[in-house]
Amino acid sequence: AQKVTQAQTEISVVEKEDVTLDCVYETRDTTYYLFWYKQPPSGELVFLIRRNSFDEQNEISGRYSWNFQKSTSSFNFTITASQVVDSAVYFCALSDAGGTSYGKLTFGQGTILTVHP
């Protein structure tokens, strides 16, 4: 069975601080995809990134970066120089490419990030 764990329920930082959101996953499949979504106060989930299990290269997009480590089953998300607009709930999710879980996204519980001015 698939499982995604986001151990940090809430994180509070001051603007311009760097912050890392942790994500640990479990799956029996060798082919899978990992996602991060942002949910601002408006409620809509905004897609941030999708990575497949064969690509362990870290990715950077502006102030956002992602560190994928298959050896520890982790896919952590770092925001550099955080801003108040980064305040949101962030979800990590997993999708298997086969088996009975095919087509289903399994979400973590989410991490509430609050960035104070």
Add this chain to the structure above:
Amino acid sequence: DGGITQSPKYLFRKEGQNVTLSCEQNLNHDAMYWYRQDPGQGLRLIYYSQIVNDFQKGDIAEGYSVSREKKESFPLTVTSAQKNPTAFYLCASSIGLGIETQYFGPGTRLLVL
């Protein structure tokens, strides 16, 4: 603009009443999904549809029903059998089923009177 629309934004249900949540997409996506979100929890899958006239139960389908008569539309009915319907409901779509990225609508908040 391409995207997913959900209506209404807020919906109130009386005891014993069925209510229908609308979800429309103009992204030409084949697959569509309904999720439920409760406070402090992640999203849980209610139903999904790979193609028109086909849909499958997700993890928490009891008390819900769906239809997929058109590619663009995937309405969700919350029936009176759903004893705890108060939640935030999110609709999503993707190019195909499986590992494709799912894109979400703005959500509908359902409250019980």
